[in-house]
Amino acid sequence: MDLYRGQYDLTNFSTQVHDFDPGISPYPGGLFWTVPIPAIGPVELGTGRARMRATNLAMKDYFDIPSALFRFESPVSVGASASFDIHWHGPVSSRGRVTTAGSSGQLVMSQATMTWSAHNDFGFSFVSNPSGTKSAFAQLGHVKNGVFV
Amino acid sequence: MRSSILDMSQWANPPPVGLVSHHVRHVLSRRTFLGSMAGVAGATLGTGLFPTNVLAAKAPNAAPKPTSNQITLNGVTFSLTFFGPGIDPSSIGDFNGFVGVADVQGTGTATNPDGSTETLLYDTDMRFMSGVYVGQDGAVHKGTFGFV
Numbered sequence: 630m631d632l633y634r635g636q637y638d639l640t641n642f643s644t645q646v647h648d649f650d651p652g653i654s655p656y657p658g659g660l661f662w663t664v665p666i667p668a669i670g671p672v673e674l675g676t677g678r679a680r681m682r683a684t685n686l687a688m689k690d691y692f693d694i695p696s697a698l699f700r701f702e703s704p705v706s707v708g709a710s711a712s713f714d715i716h717w718h719g720p721v722s723s724r725g726r727v728t729t730a731g732s733s734g735q736l737v738m739s740q741a742t743m744t745w746s747a748h749n750d751f752g753f754s755f756v757s758n759p760s761g762t763k764s765a766f767a768q769l770g771h772v773k774n775g776v777f778v
Numbered sequence: 779m780r781s782s783i784l785d786m787s788q789w790a791n792p793p794p795v796g797l798v799s800h801h802v803r804h805v806l807s808r809r810t811f812l813g814s815m816a817g818v819a820g821a822t823l824g825t826g827l828f829p830t831n832v833l834a835a836k837a838p839n840a841a842p843k844p845t846s847n848q849i850t851l852n853g854v855t856f857s858l859t860f861f862g863p864g865i866d867p868s869s870i871g872d873f874n875g876f877v878g879v880a881d882v883q884g885t886g887t888a889t890n891p892d893g894s895t896e897t898l899l900y901d902t903d904m905r906f907m908s909g910v911y912v913g914q915d916g917a918v919h920k921g922t923f924g925f926v
Contacts, residue, residue: 630900630902630904630926631900631901631902632888632898632899632900633898633899633900633901634896634898634899635899636899637883637899637901639901646898647898649926650926651926653856657854657855657856658844658848658855658856658857659844659857660841660842660844660857660869660870661844661845661856661857661858661869661925662858662869662925662926663842663844663869663870663907663923663924663925663926664923664924664926665921665922665923665924666906666922666923666924666926667922668908668922669876669878669906669908669922672876672878672908679876679878679906681878681880681904681906681924683924686924686926688926698851698854698856699852699854711926713904713926715878715880715882715904717878717880723863725863725864726864727864727865727866728864728865729847729864729865729866731846732866732868734866736863736864736877738863741880741881741882742882743880743882743884743902743904745900745902746886751891752890752891753888753889753890753891754888754889755886755887755888755889755898755900756886756887757884757885757886757900758884758885758886758887761884761885762882762883762884763882763883763884764880764881764882765881765882765883765901766861766862766879766880766881767878767879767880767881767882768861768863768867768877768878768879769876769877769878769879770867770876770877770878771875771876771877772866772867772868772873772874772875772877773873773874774845774866774868774871774872774873774874775846775871775872775873775912776872776912777872777873777874777910
């Protein structure tokens, strides 16, 4: 979950001021920004509906993506916590098969909205505005990879 | 679909010079781990027979294994996946279940340590994986994970 001041710079991250993620464990080749979360509600591939939420999930604030990847800032990160609630609500705009080598399954394109909040140990906090969100990319699916293919 | 070129020489806070290869230009952005696979190294995953040594392994816990999809940036290799049409977005390997991806943008109110407030823009790459997986202990488990 990334925060930018003034405008997005998704190429050089020059305007990014916060990057909340759970880290890479073990660094650098381990689980990437992936942690256990509470069970999600029903995933309805027919209608493109699902919900993912978590409360007070332990995170870190790496401040920007380059620092999160290469850990060259000091301090590298500070402790943080985040809560979020994401709704995939459809409609399904397209369907297709997984084409990734070594994986199989089906994917559907949907729409999503999200509210979230976070704070770090430096005393910074953020609360998202529930209105005016843009679903840049939303997808649901059922996949198999590795030994399950 | 957009993709960003990771030109580390232009970052506001670039990594130390010794870490930067100016010949390395990879596609990467939290916002846009999208379809382009340019720059991905070793993006393969074994298929076929269940490897018996997986079952025999005695890893310490039931945590999932990272995806075997790897990308090398600036000499550092990460286990991560893109998302996009047709792309398995799972960040864990040996997985069978439901997935979701939400790249949502918006605004919100930030409160700084000095008490001042400001409006900031946000961009997210949020995913879930819910199903069964072969853990690092070699056993099959059921679980739900978020890529946050």
